[in-house]
Amino acid sequence: MPTSPHPSGGPAASDDYAAVARLYDPLTGPLLAPLRRRLTRRAVERGAASAADLCCGTGRQLMLLHAAGLRAAGVDRSPAMLTRARRQCPPGVELVAGDATATPWPDAAFDLCSIGFALHERPRATGLGLLAEARRLLAPGGAVLVLDYRPPRGAAGRLGHLAVGAIERAAGAEHHDHYRHWLTGGGLRPLARETGLACTLADSFLLGAVGLYVLTPA
Structure with a gap:
């Protein structure tokens, strides 16, 4: 279930999402909408007044947070996805083209950071960089909310990943390899622990294949 992170150092040689940006929301919107609404509800329940969405893609999560x-x-390195975001996000939403592991915002700039389905699709070092940047951006008492895949647990979890695996395979061999390594490596928890973040599962979706996690400085 790709987003559009490109969160690696240096300028992007090409835009991996140029071909799919126009179709991304129609294809993934119905599936992701309830997950994004749940993340927004968690943000409101925490009393957050500000939020940064790292790897924001077409801006759908930002629209909910703003509303x-x-x-x-939000920040993203895909020009095609940011073009879509700029067309549909309200003027009050700030959109930045750049590296999500090295954003231009100062330390402690936000009450909350969100990362939706970006960590599983990049190398481990990039995932650590994203979490480290999110932690840097957190104001005291803040949290990182992450939507991403959970390692399969039980028959229901394996069934959920049958559908998810087909989507990830359709995204290409490299993408599917990152997805498999994410699951076999334990998913989010090992990365959170290495970044000094306590990790709590707040909600699960798609028969347990997807989790909404709350990460706070340990």
Whole structure:
């Protein structure tokens, strides 16, 4: 289930999402909409007044956060996805083209950071960089909310990943390899622990194949 992170150092040689940006929301929107709404609800319940969405893609999560009353900002390195985001996000949403592991915002700039389905699709070092940047951006008492895949647990979890695996395979061999390594490596928890973040599963979806996690400085 690709997003559009490109969160690696240096300028992007090409835009991996140029061909799919126009179709991304129609194809993934119905599936992701309830997950994004749940993340937004968690943000509101935490009393967050501001949020940064790292690897924001077409801006759908930002739109929900903004509509809920948060000061919302997003960063992505895909020009095609950011073009879509700029067309549909309200003027009050800040959009930045750049590296999500090295954003231009100062330390402690946001009450909350969100990362939706970006960690599983990149190398481990990039995932650590994303979490480290999210932690840097957190104001005291803040949290990182992450939507991403959970390692399969039981028959229901394996069934959920049958459908998910087909989507990831359709995204290409490299993408599917990252997805498999993410699951066999334990998913989010090992990366969170290495970044000094306590990791709590808040909600699960798709028969347990997807989790909404709350990460706070340990």
